[in-house]
Structures are given as structure tokens and as C-alpha cells.
Amino acid sequence: MIPELGHYALILALGLALIQAVLPLAGSYTGNRAWMHTARPLAWGQFIFSAIAFALLLLAFLTDDFSVVYVASNSNTLMPTIYKVSAVWGAHEGSLLLWAAFLAGWGAAVASLSRNLPLPIVARVLAVMGMVGIGFLLFMLLTSNPFERIFPPPLEGRDLNPLLQDPGLAIHPPLLYMGYVGFSVAFAFAIAALLGGKLDAAWARWSRPWTTTAWIFLTLGIALGSWWAYYELGWGGWWFWDPVENASLMPWLAGTALMHSLAVTEKRGAFKSWTVLLAITAFSLSLLGTFLVRSGVLTSVHAFATDPARGTFILIFLCIVIGGSLALYAWRAPAVSGGGRFELLSRESFLLANNLLLTLLTALVLLGTLAPLIYEAMAWGKISVGFPWFNTMFVAVTPFLAFLMGIGPLTRWKQDEPMRLARELRLPFIVTGAASLLTVILMPLITLDWYLVPLGIGLAVWLLTSHLQAIRERLRHKSRPGAILTDLASNGRSFYGMILAHLGVAMFVVGITLVSNYGQEKDVRMSPGGVQEVAGYRFLFHGVTTQRGPNYMAARGHFQIFDGQRPIAELWPEKRSYFASQKPMTEASIDWGLTRDLYVSLGEPLEDGDWALRLYYKPYVRWIWLGALLMALGGLLAITDRRYRLARGLGRARTGVADNAAVARS
Amino acid sequence: MGKTLKFLIPLALFAGLVALLFFGLGTDPRKVPSPLVGKPAPTFSLPALGDPGRTVSNADLLGQVSLVNVWASWCYSCRAEHAQLMRLARELKEVQILGLNWKDTEADAKQMLRASGDPYRVSAFDPDNRAGIHWGVYGAPETFLVDSEGRICYKKIGPVEPGTWETELAPTIDLTTKKCKESRS
Numbered sequence: 001m002i003p004e005l006g007h008y009a010l011i012l013a014l015g016l017a018l019i020q021a022v023l024p025l026a027g028s029y030t031g032n033r034a035w036m037h038t039a040r041p042l043a044w045g046q047f048i049f050s051a052i053a054f055a056l057l058l059l060a061f062l063t064d065d066f067s068v069v070y071v072a073s074n075s076n077t078l079m080p081t082i083y084k085v086s087a088v089w090g091a092h093e094g095s096l097l098l099w100a101a102f103l104a105g106w107g108a109a110v111a112s113l114s115r116n117l118p119l120p121i122v123a124r125v126l127a128v129m130g131m132v133g134i135g136f137l138l139f140m141l142l143t144s145n146p147f148e149r150i151f152p153p154p155l156e157g158r159d160l161n162p163l164l165q166d167p168g169l170a171i172h173p174p175l176l177y178m179g180y181v182g183f184s185v186a187f188a189f190a191i192a193a194l195l196g197g198k199l200d201a202a203w204a205r206w207s208r209p210w211t212t213t214a215w216i217f218l219t220l221g222i223a224l225g226s227w228w229a230y231y232e233l234g235w236g237g238w239w240f241w242d243p244v245e246n247a248s249l250m251p252w253l254a255g256t257a258l259m260h261s262l263a264v265t266e267k268r269g270a271f272k273s274w275t276v277l278l279a280i281t282a283f284s285l286s287l288l289g290t291f292l293v294r295s296g297v298l299t300s301v302h303a304f305a306t307d308p309a310r311g312t313f314i315l316i317f318l319c320i321v322i323g324g325s326l327a328l329y330a331w332r333a334p335a336v337s338g339g340g341r342f343e344l345l346s347r348e349s350f351l352l353a354n355n356l357l358l359t360l361l362t363a364l365v366l367l368g369t370l371a372p373l374i375y376e377a378m379a380w381g382k383i384s385v386g387f388p389w390f391n392t393m394f395v396a397v398t399p400f401l402a403f404l405m406g407i408g409p410l411t412r413w414k415q416d417e418p419m420r421l422a423r424e425l426r427l428p429f430i431v432t433g434a435a436s437l438l439t440v441i442l443m444p445l446i447t448l449d450w451y452l453v454p455l456g457i458g459l460a461v462w463l464l465t466s467h468l469q470a471i472r473e474r475l476r477h478k479s480r481p482g483a484i485l486t487d488l489a490s491n492g493r494s495f496y497g498m499i500l501a502h503l504g505v506a507m508f509v510v511g512i513t514l515v516s517n518y519g520q521e522k523d524v525r526m527s528p529g530g531v532q533e534v535a536g537y538r539f540l541f542h543g544v545t546t547q548r549g550p551n552y553m554a555a556r557g558h559f560q561i562f563d564g565q566r567p568i569a570e571l572w573p574e575k576r577s578y579f580a581s582q583k584p585m586t587e588a589s590i591d592w593g594l595t596r597d598l599y600v601s602l603g604e605p606l607e608d609g610d611w612a613l614r615l616y617y618k619p620y621v622r623w624i625w626l627g628a629l630l631m632a633l634g635g636l637l638a639i640t641d642r643r644y645r646l647a648r649g650l651g652r653a654r655t656g657v658a659d660n661a662a663v664a665r666s
Numbered sequence: 667m668g669k670t671l672k673f674l675i676p677l678a679l680f681a682g683l684v685a686l687l688f689f690g691l692g693t694d695p696r697k698v699p700s701p702l703v704g705k706p707a708p709t710f711s712l713p714a715l716g717d718p719g720r721t722v723s724n725a726d727l728l729g730q731v732s733l734v735n736v737w738a739s740w741c742y743s744c745r746a747e748h749a750q751l752m753r754l755a756r757e758l759k760e761v762q763i764l765g766l767n768w769k770d771t772e773a774d775a776k777q778m779l780r781a782s783g784d785p786y787r788v789s790a791f792d793p794d795n796r797a798g799i800h801w802g803v804y805g806a807p808e809t810f811l812v813d814s815e816g817r818i819c820y821k822k823i824g825p826v827e828p829g830t831w832e833t834e835l836a837p838t839i840d841l842t843t844k845k846c847k848e849s850r851s
Contacts, residue, residue, distance in 0.1 A: 235745070273673070277676060280676075281676075284680075288683075291687065311691045312691060315684070315687055315688060315691060318684070318687075319684055322680055323677070323680060323681075323684070326676045326677040326680050327677055329673060329676065329677070330670075330673045330674045330676070330677050333673045334670050334673050370683075370686065373686055373687075373689070373690045374686060376689075376690075377686055377689045377690075387740075523777055523778060523780070523781030523782065524780075524781055525780060525781055584749070603781065603782050604748070604749055604752065604782055604783060606783060612781045612782045612783065613781070614781070
């Protein structure tokens with residue numbers, strides 16, 4: 001009975017989404033305020049019923065209801081409770097339900113936090129979100145019903161993919177989806193603006209906190225996924241340029257461009273049509289990612305079970321949503337483009353360059369991801385674009401991005417003096433040069449790519465010093481010692497958020513540079529009692545014992561690590577064999593630190609108790625994820641800026657007038 | 667007019683993307699009909715990995731059934747399939763496994779075999795894709811099943827997984843006559 005209730009709740013959510021997509025929109029054109037007022041309760045209704053469906057699926061997992069096909073295929077009575085919870089989104093159908101529930105959740109959030117917005121805008125934004133909701137709910141009900149029953153029910157479930165039985169992966173998809181789906185709000189605002197024909201600073205100001213919030217989730221989700229791959233896959237890598245990873249990176253890059261472009265549109269009224277295009281692009285890439293993962297078009301380590309019917313559905317859905325919005329863009333954008341003028345040397349120019357570079361990176365990722373498909377379509381044969389290509393492209397483009405990123409925040413809007421800017425940049429430039437030079441002198445010069453280390457360190461120092469300079473410049477006329485705190489408390493949060501996020505990038509660059517140039521790995525064969533040395537650390541292998549876990553058997557290795565004579569860590573890497581799926585899984589064991597990780601993973605058992613092992617020394621690898629965390633914190637700081645709250649108060653006073661004006665225009 | 671056209675560019679790009687994705691829906695990226703299946707294996711002659719004095723060539727394929735596995739130490743999926751190859755090397759006495767070490771460096775390749783075991787009777791060393799290009803290698807790993815007369819019975823793209831031998835490779839060969847089954851070629 002319970003699964004049927006879940007199914008029923010989904011159908012009700014679809015019904016509400018249908019009304020939400022039509023009625024408020026019609027109201028916004030006819031000026032019918034009653035119709036427009038239905039948008040908020042409908043968005044809430046859609047959310048409540050999606051949440052009920054989600055809760056009922058969760059209940060089916062917790063009660064081991066194997067009469068539900070989805071539960072039987074992805075759960076098992078032996079599984080720990082936390083994985084029964086995360087198994088809800090561990091495969092295609094459930095993750096789609098999570099998507100739809102989050103989408104409805106963002107809709108409900110817009111409905112609650114939009115009191116200051118003109119009613120027609122709210123009506124249109126929520127109508128667009130309703131349309132997107134229809135697509136996902138229909139997709140689920142027509143091709144991927146998570147509540148489908150099986151008779152007779154199996155006695156035991158098939159277990160969740162062991163790769164996914166990990167705390168990191170339990171929360172990685174929800175964060176990622178919150179990010180993906182969050183861009184639907186920016187998208188809906190953009191479409192609503194195109195429909196209304198009004199793109200102004202107010203529109204940009206409303207979109208900004210939503211965009212940044214989605215971006216924070218996406219940043220955290222990607223970082224968590226990368227961290228998970230690092231410790232779970234056992235190869236010590238943190239990014240594989242896999243199609244699914246790329247699918248999350250593309251919206252992130254486009255979303256990052258969008259955040260910066262929105263800043264220009266809000267402050268200077270420029271880049272309007274470009275900002276709208278980015279808002280459409282960021283969400284379109286989220287949808288495209290969903291398509292690539294679930295259609296079977298590309299192979300990937302984390303591809304979901306593929307089904308051509310699903311692929312066809314999503315492709316048609318993509319055509320309607322993306323094609324429709326781009327057509328609307330082609331039709332309405334020429335009328336709204338234009339805006340604030342600016343000189344060549346101005347912050348606008350630097351932000352434009354940032355946007356172009358980020359767009360270029362997005363295009364490169366898209367191209368690399370689709371290359372196998374392009375090759376096949378053109379009958380050029382098969383190709384797999386791997387690591388080297390992506391790495392070369394990113395190493396070629398991102399230094400320019402980081403370089404400009406140091407100058408942008410010091411530049412004035414509209415027009416700047418070359419001499420003034422040069423004065424500001426003099427000190428950061430000298431320090432950076434000195435730091436790079438010092439790196440060259442200090443480093444053990446061995447590799448072919450020797451210049452990458454001083455380049456990476458130099459760029460990080462550049463970002464650090466230029467942003468410190470930007471803070472100094474901002475506080476120039478406030479000499480009191482606590483100035484930065486009062487500034488934070490008043491209206492400086494978005495500024496300091498930007499600084500924090502950019503310093504996160506600097507940290508990220510340091511991590512990547514050091515780990516990829518000075519990381520060491522050793523594939524070795526070891527006997528119990530044997531010792532191996534990696535980067536000056538001695539790894540003593542005590543042998544492997546067998547252990548039983550809740551739903552697996554594990555071979556568990558024991559290592560002691562010495563720095564000189566001093567024991568510094570004990571590591572317990574495992575190789576698990578899960579009962580239900582018989583899949584082997586490696587669980588690496590890591591001694592982590594701010595400046596280095598020591599990493600051991602078990603390979604294959606060889607004869608005489610010997611094991612094939614992988615030992616890694618990963619200097620500064622944590623900085624990669626800490627950098628991402630700092631970026632997310634920066635975003636968080638920025639959205640708490642007083643300006644957005646102030647705008648809310650001002651907006652409320654203006655609402656009545658704006659309402660009438662907007663209605664009259666449309 | 668020119669100004670309006672500019673705003674149509676995104677839509678046009680998207681139309682191209684849709685055409686591509688629509689094409690992609692109809693194909694299975696894991697299945698590639700190799701034009702080589704049923705044909706004699708392309709001629710090749712390469713030094714053996716770790717023993718430059720020795721040559722690996724088509725002569726090594728004659729007389730018994732071979733699995734020719736294209737691998738590289740940098741390739742993630744190759745490491746994943748390594749355990750399966752080790753198992754096949756132990757269990758399949760009537761089949762020899764030959765390696766084609768592809769676009770790799772000798773040191774890395776040897777290191778990987780030392781650490782994880784060596785399932786290959788011998789590995790041909792092909793750092794510059796000399797033989798790979800004639801064999802139509804698109805990416806590692808790939809595995810060719812070759813009969814005792816040096817004819818290719820089957821080409822597997824992607825890692826060898828548990829069951830790959832039993833369900834995909836074995837049905838294409840007659841192990842008593844050591845020849846490809848004609849119906850498949």
C-alpha cells in the first residue's frame with residue numbers, strides 16, 4: 001500500500017506542476033492577480049507531494065520492502081542503516097526522485113523568499129520552474145517509476161553497489177543535485193525576464209543570491225566527489241576527466257561565469273543578454289549532464305543502467321527546455337541588450353575576459369567529453385580523449401584566468417588609470433616574481449615540466465598578494481585597527497566573500513601544483529615484515545588478516561609508518577568482497593596531514609602471503625579540497641551581504657508600483 | 667539583421683548538439699564491429715617488453731589460441747582488468763595471453779607487472795603505436811581473441827570483467843580445433 005501512496009503522491013505533484021506552469025503565467029499576461037497568486041501555494045504543493053513520495057521510498061528502504069523492484073535491486077537486509085538511506089538515491093530511479101524533490105524544494109524556497117518581488121515576476125519564475133518540474137515528474141512516471149512492484153518479492157535484496165557504500169558518497173549526490181537543480185532558479189529568472197522583456201539591475205540583484213547558493217552546493221558536491229574518488233577508488237587520483245565528472249564541471253564553470261557576469265549586470269547594467277545566455281547555459285548543462293549520465297550515450301565509470309527509452313525521453317525534454325529557451329532568447333534578447341558603457345581598462349573588461357576564459361574552458365570540457373561521439377558521427381573512427389588532453393588544455397588556459405583574477409578586483413568600474421593600476425599592482429608583482437624565483441632556486445630541478453612549479457606557486461602568491469592589496473585599498477581611508485570587522489558587519493560581505501573565494505582558488509592551485517609535480521607513488525610487492533621507503537617515509541608491512549564486516553569479508557592489511565625512527569602512523573587498508581554482489585572493493589588507508597598524505601592501498605594477493613601494494617606520498621593534496629571549501633565559504637559570506645536584505649526592504653515598498661508597471665508592459 | 671542573427675548562434679549550436687546526441691542514442695559506445703574480425707591478424711614485429719633482443723611477431727600467434735591484450739600502465743581500466751587476466755592465465759591452459767604494451771614507457775610498464783603480477787607469456791612493446799594503428803586500437807584496454815592460424819575471432823573493447831571470457835570471448839572459438847567459429851565472423 002505504501003509504495004502505491006508514493007506513486008500517487010508523484011502523480012499529484014505532476015498535476016500541481018501542470019497547473020503551476022500554466023495558470024500563473026496566463027495570469028501574468030492577462031493581469032489576473034488571483035491567478036498569479038496561485039503560484040506560491042502551487043509551488044508549495046508540488047514540493048509537499050514530492051517530499052511525501054521521497055519519504056515513502058525512504059520508508060520502503062528502511063523496512064526492507066523487497067516487493068519494490070528498486071529497493072530489491074539496491075538494498076539488502078545486512079546493509080547498515082545509513083546506506084539504506086543513501087541507497088534511496090544510489091541508482092537511477094531514486095536519484096531522479098531526489099532531483100524532482102529538490103527542484104520542487106527550490107520552487108518552494110522561491111515562493112517563500114520572494115515577498116519583495118513584483119507579483120508578475122514571481123508568477124513567471126514559478127511557472128517556468130513548474131514546467132521544468134513537469135519534465136522530471138513525467139520522466140519518472142513514464143520511464144523510471146521508483147515504486148514499481150515485483151511479484152513474488154525476493155527474500156533478499158541485491159545490495160547497493162559497493163562503491164557507493166561509503167559516507168562520502170552518501171552525501172555527495174544530494175549536494176551535487178542541489179547545485180544542478182539550484183541553477184533552475186537563475187534559469188527561471190532569466191526566462192521570466194525574457195518573457196517580461198525587462199532585464200535590469202533589479203533582476204540581476206534577485207538572481208544573484210540564488211545563483212551563488214546553487215554554486216556553493218555544486219562546489220561542495222564536486223569537491224566531495226573528488227575527495228571520495230581519491231580515497232575510495234584506490235588509485236590516489238582526485239580527478240579522472242570521466243564524462244560524469246565533466247558533466248558536473250561544465251555547469252560549475254558556466255555557473256562561475258554567470259556569478260561574475262551577474263555582478264556586472266547588477267552594478268553597471270552591462271552584459272545583459274550575455275548574462276541571460278549564461279543563466280540558460282548553466283542550467284542547460286546541468287540537464288545535459290543528466291542526459292549523458294543516464295542515456296548510455298557515453299561510457300563512464302559511474303554510468304547509470306542505460307535504457308534507450310529514457311535517453312529518448314530526456315533528449316526530447318532537452319530539446320523543449322533548452323531549444324525553447326534559446327529560441328526565446330533569439331527572439332527577445334536583441335531588444336534588451338546594450339547597457340552601461342565602459343572603457344578598455346576597467347573592471348568590466350577584466351570580468352568580460354574572465355567570462356570568455358571560463359566559457360572557453362566549458363567549451364573545451366564539452367568538446368573533450370563529446371569527442372568520442374563526434375568522431376563516430378563523422379565516421380572518423382573511435383577515439384578516447386583522456387587525461388593528457390584535458391590536462392594540457394587546462395594548464396594552457398587557467399594561468400591566464402588566475403593572472404587576470406589578480407588584477408580584476410583592483411581595477412575600477414567603467415574606467416581606470418593605467419598608472420594608478422600599475423601602482424597598485426607593483427608590490428604584488430614584485431613579491432610574486434621573488435616567490436617564483438625562490439621556487440626555481442629551491443626546487444630539485446629534474447622534470448621536463450620544471451616550469452610548472454614556479455608558475456603554479458607564482459600564480460598562488462600573485463592571487464594572495466593582489467587580494468591583500470585589494471583589502472588594503474578598500475580600507476585605505478579607515479585607519480582604525482578594527483576597520484575590517486566593522487566593514488564586515490556593514491556592507492562589505494560580498495567583497496570579503498569574493499576575496500575568500502579567490503584565495504580558495506590560490507590554495508587549490510598550490511595543491512594541484514605540488515601534488516602533481518612532487519607526488520610519489522610506488523607499486524611494490526611486499527612480504528610481511530618487509531619495509532619500503534617512499535619520500536623518506538618508511539612503510540613497514542605487518543601482513544594481512546581476514547575480517548568480517550556487516551555485509552562483506554575483508555582482507556585487512558596492517559602498516560606502520562616511520563619518519564626516521566619515529567613511528568608516526570598505523571594504516572589499515574582493506575580489500576573487501578561484498579556478499580551479495582561479489583564485487584571486490586579496495587578501501588585505501590590514509591594518514592592525512594595539511595602538508596602531505598601518506599596513502600596505502602591493497603592490490604592483489606600474490607603467493608606466499610605477499611601482496612601487491614600501492615604506496616603514495618601526496619604532498620599538499622588536501623589543499624585542493626580545502627581550496628574548494630574556501631570558495632564555498634566565500635560564496636556563503638557573499639550571500640549574507642546586507643545589500644540583498646536591504647534590497648528586500650526597499651523592494652517591498654516599491655512592489656505595488658512595480659507590479660502595475662510590469663503588468664502594463666506585458 | 668546581423669545583430670539579430672548573432673542571437674541565433676546559441677540555438678544553432680544547440681541544434682548541432684542535439685543532432686549529435688540523437689546519433690549517439692542509436693549507438694552502443696562499447697560495441698565496435700572491428701573490420702578485422704574474421705581476418706588474419708595484421709602483421710607486426712615489435713621488441714619484447716624487458717627483452718629488446720627478442721622480437722614478438724605474428725609467428726608467436728601461430729599454433730595456439732591467443733588473447734592479445736592491449737594495455738598500458740597509465741590506463742585505469744587496464745589495472746581494473748588485471749586481476750581477471752591473472753585468473754585467465756591461471757585457469758585457461760589452452761590459451762596463451764600476449765600483451766601489447768601500448769603508448770607506455772618501459773619503466774612504468776615493467777613496474778606495473780612487477781607489482782601486480784604478469785599474466786602475459788610475453789608483452790610486445792609498442793610505445794609509438796606502430797602495431798596499434800594496424801590493429802585498429804582506439805584506446806586501452808582492448809582484447810583480441812586470435813585462433814591458431816592467426817585469425818581474429820573477436821575484439822573486446824573495454825576491460826575484461828568476470829564472465830567476459832565465458833559469455834563473450836569463448837563462444838567465438840572452438841577450442842578443440844583451435845579455430846574461430848565461422849558463424850561469428
